[in-house]
Amino acid sequence: MPTEALKNTARPTGRPVSIDADAVAALALRLFAERGYEQTSMEDIAREARIGRKSLYRHFASKADLVWGGTGPVIEASRHALASPPPAEGTDTDVLAGLREAIIVGAAAIPDLAVTRGRLRLIAEHPDLMSRSYESLGSQREQARSYLTARGVPEPTARYLCAALIGATFEAWMQWAAGDEPDPAPYLRAAVGVLSVGGR
Amino acid sequence: MPTEALKNTARPTGRPVSIDADAVAALALRLFAERGYEQTSMEDIAREARIGRKSLYRHFASKADLVWGGTGPVIEASRHALASPPPAEGTDTDVLAGLREAIIVGAAAIPDLAVTRGRLRLIAEHPDLMSRSYESLGSQREQARSYLTARGVPEPTARYLCAALIGATFEAWMQWAAGDEPDPAPYLRAAVGVLSVGGR
DNA sequence: CCAGCTTATGACACCCCGTGTCATTATGTA
DNA sequence: TACATAATGACACGGGGTGTCATAAGCTGG
Numbered sequence: 436m437p438t439e440a441l442k443n444t445a446r447p448t449g450r451p452v453s454i455d456a457d458a459v460a461a462l463a464l465r466l467f468a469e470r471g472y473e474q475t476s477m478e479d480i481a482r483e484a485r486i487g488r489k490s491l492y493r494h495f496a497s498k499a500d501l502v503w504g505g506t507g508p509v510i511e512a513s514r515h516a517l518a519s520p521p522p523a524e525g526t527d528t529d530v531l532a533g534l535r536e537a538i539i540v541g542a543a544a545i546p547d548l549a550v551t552r553g554r555l556r557l558i559a560e561h562p563d564l565m566s567r568s569y570e571s572l573g574s575q576r577e578q579a580r581s582y583l584t585a586r587g588v589p590e591p592t593a594r595y596l597c598a599a600l601i602g603a604t605f606e607a608w609m610q611w612a613a614g615d616e617p618d619p620a621p622y623l624r625a626a627v628g629v630l631s632v633g634g635r
Numbered sequence: 636m637p638t639e640a641l642k643n644t645a646r647p648t649g650r651p652v653s654i655d656a657d658a659v660a661a662l663a664l665r666l667f668a669e670r671g672y673e674q675t676s677m678e679d680i681a682r683e684a685r686i687g688r689k690s691l692y693r694h695f696a697s698k699a700d701l702v703w704g705g706t707g708p709v710i711e712a713s714r715h716a717l718a719s720p721p722p723a724e725g726t727d728t729d730v731l732a733g734l735r736e737a738i739i740v741g742a743a744a745i746p747d748l749a750v751t752r753g754r755l756r757l758i759a760e761h762p763d764l765m766s767r768s769y770e771s772l773g774s775q776r777e778q779a780r781s782y783l784t785a786r787g788v789p790e791p792t793a794r795y796l797c798a799a800l801i802g803a804t805f806e807a808w809m810q811w812a813a814g815d816e817p818d819p820a821p822y823l824r825a826a827v828g829v830l831s832v833g834g835r
Numbered sequence: 836c837c838a839g840c841t842t843a844t845g846a847c848a849c850c851c852c853g854t855g856t857c858a859t860t861a862t863g864t865a
Numbered sequence: 866t867a868c869a870t871a872a873t874g875a876c877a878c879g880g881g882g883t884g885t886c887a888t889a890a891g892c893t894g895g
Contacts, residue, residue: 450842450891476880487845492882566766594810595803595826602802603795610794626795631831653861653872676851687874692853 456494456504459484463501464554472502472561499564503571505554510571513541514578530586534579535627538604542619555612568605576601588632596630603629656694659684663701664754672702672761699767705754706771713741714778730786734779735827738804742819755812768805776801788832796830803829 462484466475477498481488495501516537545551558564576597583593607626611619662684666675677698681688695701716737745751758764776797783793807826811819 450844450889453843453890473880477882478880489846489883490844493843496882498881562770566769568769569766570762591810591822591825592829595806595829598806598826599799599803599829603799606795606798610791622791625791626798629792629795629799629830629832631829673851677853678851689854689875690873693872696853698852 454484454486454490454494459486459491459494460501460504464505464550464557467502467557468553472557472564499567502554502557502564503567505550506571509541509545509551510575511541512544513537513575516540517578517582530583530588531627531630531632533586534582534600535624537582538623538627539620542623548617548619552612555608559609559612572601572605592632596632599630600627603627654684654686654690654694659686659691659694660701660704664750664757667702667757668753672757672764699764702754702757702764703767703771705750709741709745709751710772710775711741712744713737713775716740717778717782730783730788731827731830731832733786734782734800735824737782738823738827739820742823748817748819752812755808759809759812772801772805783832792832796832799830800827803827 459480463475463480466480466483470479477491478488480501481491484491495504517534558568579600580593580597583596584590588596603626604623607622608619611622616622659680663675663680666680666683670679677691678688680701681691684691695704717734758768779800780793780797783796784790788796803826804823807822808819811822816822
């Protein structure tokens, strides 16, 4: 999600990228941990990364993106898990179970959980970062919604279900991050367990 | 919620407030509607309200507070509805129904729905305003959580339930605001209907 | 090897949000 | 009338985010 203009997509001509966005994000995370989030300015990060402030903004749309950017893979993984199974005819077994499993799969795709935990803890501490959750999780919400509607869940119910799902799973991630348990799956399972499609 | 320092709380001495915060907020809403949210600077609002920019900030903590401030009464009303009935012994009837009714009562306490609809539509259009929902609804979340735990809902479940509740009801408000139906209650009912305390 | 193209880069300037300070003014109470 | 309290607004400042522009770096075709 680091705003990467055209990183891996075949670029036939032009000057290639010379800045390692992931390395810069990692550096920023380190600086945030050392000096604090709001005590570290974008100029500080740029200076430390030996690049210009404007170049920093070219790779990360905002300061918050330096933190939230790393969550891209998780969302992408659960998106993939949600997109794969085609909808069967009629009302299939349990749509909630499908959502749950996709989210678990997405979580399992995270390379290093320790970094993610640090990221989430940093987010939890700062309202400014916290509030970005709505937009950062937007694609996941959209993905879940199409999953539900494709399986016959009526429109308004699907919307509310997705909104509730995002809220609950985000809370689950936060609870996991606050503790020391290695596996986030139980938290996510419990969060999804709070939902019901039947309208009670 | 307009940051009011000491508006109605008996102030024995000192110069009384001479700025009508509600009027300023209404003016700001009008300017936002006319010129657009980000096209209207705090200086514009202050100039139009015939006050200084700093004085504006003394009444509203942020630009977003000019919009979100008006939601205070709703949250306060549902808080009151949630606080009134004392928990009975053992597992009482239906905690979700209690939550649902409190939210409906809160919605019914809104003086003029038209203004609220405009406000929510404005919020829907601007990610910056949208993202404030998390913090703005924080008190409501906390209130619902204590309601649930006081009625025997175990801790982690209560957390997830509240997170889901906030997400779903906010989505319900947004759906209501996007349409023309006069009563938000059906939307809210449907949103709460997506939850379940039983863990499926 | 050179010419020309594309694109990243960084310097500069700018707007605006939000905050801190401070002198001034207005309103109450003793 | 003196005093305390607090609102007001002027000024300055840090910092986020954006636009512009000249320059440098790499690729590709001749």
